[in-house]
Amino acid sequence: MAIGVNTLETDAGKSNFARLVLLHDNIGKVLVLLPAVKLLNLVSIWRETERHLQPVKGDDVRRFFSQETLRTKEGQRKLFSLPVFVDDAFECQDVLDVLEPYSGLRFSADRSWYIANMRSIRLGLSASDIDRAQPKGDDEAVISHAVERFTALRIRQRLEDTLGLPSLAPTTQKIIMLRSDPAAGVDRLVPVVKVDPSLSAQVMSWSVSPYYAAPGSIQSIDDAIIRVLGFDLVVNLALGIAMGKTLTLPEDTPRNQTPYWQQAVYTATLAERLAKKMESSIRPKPGLVYLSGLLHNFGYIVLAHLFPPHFSLLSRYIEANPHLRLDYIEKHILHVTREQVGAWLMESWSLPEEVCNGVRYLNEPLNPNAGVYAQIVHLANHALRLKGWADGPLEKEFNADVLALTGLTQQQVMAEVEGMEADSEVLKEFTNALASH
Incomplete structure (x- = not known):
C-alpha cells in the first residue's frame, strides 16, 4: 500500500492545504479535514464524538471519491452534507485547498459548504509533535519504556527474558x-x-x-x-x-497491505541487485545485503507479538494516515518502531552487525551509524513503493545524498526494478515458499 506524498509535501506549507479523510461507524460516514502532512489522531475524534469512528478501507475510499459527480463543483459541495470534523488550525480559513490521497481528488472548498455540519477540534499531530513525546535513551531503553507503558510486564534484568519471545x-x-x-x-x-x-x-x-x-x-x-x-x-x-x-504473522493488519513475505523477498532481491551495481571499492557483501532486505520488516511481527491489544489500533492509524512514514505512526502509538525492536532482537541473536544496522537505520540512511547496508535497503524500499510492491508513502524523488554515497543513480535503481519484472514468477515462487512455512 503506497500513497503519493509529493503533492502533500509540495503544498504542506500553505496554510489552507487540507487532507480529506473518510471515516465511518454503524451510525454512518463522516469527513475529516486536517493539515495535509499531519497525523490524524483518531483518539481525539473518539474522545470528542464518543463514536468509535474507523478509517474506510483504501479501495472503498478510492471508489467513493472517484465518483463522476465529485468532479463537479455541485457534487463537491453536496459531499459536505456529511458531518465534517475540521482541525482547529483551519478555524478561520474561508477556503481550503482539499486533497484526498487515495483517489487523487483535489478541489477548493468554500467554508460556506461545510460550516452548517462542521465541528472544530484539534485533530492533527506533526512529526515534531511526535518526536517531542518520545522517550529518551538508547534503543533498549526505548523498548523497555514501551513494554512497561503498554503492557503489564515489568522489565527484569534481561529484557529478552521479559518479552516472552x-x-x-x-x-x-x-x-x-x-x-x-x-x-x-x-x-x-x-x-x-x-x-x-x-x-x-x-x-x-x-x-x-x-x-x-x-x-x-x-x-x-x-x-x-x-x-x-x-x-x-x-x-x-x-x-x-x-x-x-x-513468530506468527499478525492477523489484524492494515487492509491493502503488501503481504509480508512478498515485501521481504522483493526488498532482498532488489537490494542485492543494487549492491552488485556499486563500485567494487564501496560495494557491500551482496549476501548480507540480501539478508538485510529479507529481514528489514521482521520487527513488524515482533511489535504484533509484544503489543497485541495495541496492534489493531496501529493498523487503523496506518490506514487513516497513508501519507505518513510508518515509523512516525509507530512512535505515536507505541513509542517504539519496528526497526528499533527488530534490530535490537537481531543483535541479541548475534546476527552480523551489518545486518542489524541495515535494518535499524533504513529510515535514517544519513545517520552516522547507518552505513551502506541501510542506504541500499532504503533505496530498495523506496523504489518498490513506486511499483506498489512495498508499504509506505510514495515519493518520486530519491534522496540525492543517499544516491551519492552509494554511487548509484535514480535511473539505475529503477532499471533494476524493471529487470525484476522479468523474474516475477520466480520471485512469487520464493515468496510462496517462505510464506508456506
Missing part, C-alpha cells in the same frame, strides 16, 4: 552461527540442511527452479547447494524461513 530452534542457532562466521562455507552448511527435512525439501525445490537453469539433474543436497544455489542464498533463505517460524 520464543527461543530459537537448534537449526536456526546453527544457521545464525554460520551466517556470522566469515570463514564458514558450504562444507559446514550441508550437514545443517540435511538434518532438517523441511529445509532439505525446500533447497531441492529451489535448485530445480527454471530461474537457475542448472545443467543436468540435481542428485543431492550437496549438488543443489554447491553447483546451483551457493552458500549465501541457501543460508539467507534458510534463516528467513527459520525466523519466520519463530
Whole structure:
C-alpha cells in the first residue's frame, strides 16, 4: 500500500492545504479535514464524538471519491452534507485547498459548504509533535519504556527474558552461527540442511527452479547447494524461513497491505541487485545485503507479538494516515518502531552487525551509524513503493545524498526494478515458499 506524498509535501506549507479523510461507524460516514502532512489522531475524534469512528478501507475510499459527480463543483459541495470534523488550525480559513490521497481528488472548498455540519477540534499531530513525546535513551531503553507503558510486564534484568519471545530452534542457532562466521562455507552448511527435512525439501525445490537453469539433474543436497544455489542464498533463505517460524504473522493488519513475505523477498532481491551495481571499492557483501532486505520488516511481527491489544489500533492509524512514514505512526502509538525492536532482537541473536544496522537505520540512511547496508535497503524500499510492491508513502524523488554515497543513480535503481519484472514468477515462487512455512 503506497500513497503519493509529493503533492502533500509540495503544498504542506500553505496554510489552507487540507487532507480529506473518510471515516465511518454503524451510525454512518463522516469527513475529516486536517493539515495535509499531519497525523490524524483518531483518539481525539473518539474522545470528542464518543463514536468509535474507523478509517474506510483504501479501495472503498478510492471508489467513493472517484465518483463522476465529485468532479463537479455541485457534487463537491453536496459531499459536505456529511458531518465534517475540521482541525482547529483551519478555524478561520474561508477556503481550503482539499486533497484526498487515495483517489487523487483535489478541489477548493468554500467554508460556506461545510460550516452548517462542521465541528472544530484539534485533530492533527506533526512529526515534531511526535518526536517531542518520545522517550529518551538508547534503543533498549526505548523498548523497555514501551513494554512497561503498554503492557503489564515489568522489565527484569534481561529484557529478552521479559518479552516472552520464543527461543530459537537448534537449526536456526546453527544457521545464525554460520551466517556470522566469515570463514564458514558450504562444507559446514550441508550437514545443517540435511538434518532438517523441511529445509532439505525446500533447497531441492529451489535448485530445480527454471530461474537457475542448472545443467543436468540435481542428485543431492550437496549438488543443489554447491553447483546451483551457493552458500549465501541457501543460508539467507534458510534463516528467513527459520525466523519466520519463530513468530506468527499478525492477523489484524492494515487492509491493502503488501503481504509480508512478498515485501521481504522483493526488498532482498532488489537490494542485492543494487549492491552488485556499486563500485567494487564501496560495494557491500551482496549476501548480507540480501539478508538485510529479507529481514528489514521482521520487527513488524515482533511489535504484533509484544503489543497485541495495541496492534489493531496501529493498523487503523496506518490506514487513516497513508501519507505518513510508518515509523512516525509507530512512535505515536507505541513509542517504539519496528526497526528499533527488530534490530535490537537481531543483535541479541548475534546476527552480523551489518545486518542489524541495515535494518535499524533504513529510515535514517544519513545517520552516522547507518552505513551502506541501510542506504541500499532504503533505496530498495523506496523504489518498490513506486511499483506498489512495498508499504509506505510514495515519493518520486530519491534522496540525492543517499544516491551519492552509494554511487548509484535514480535511473539505475529503477532499471533494476524493471529487470525484476522479468523474474516475477520466480520471485512469487520464493515468496510462496517462505510464506508456506
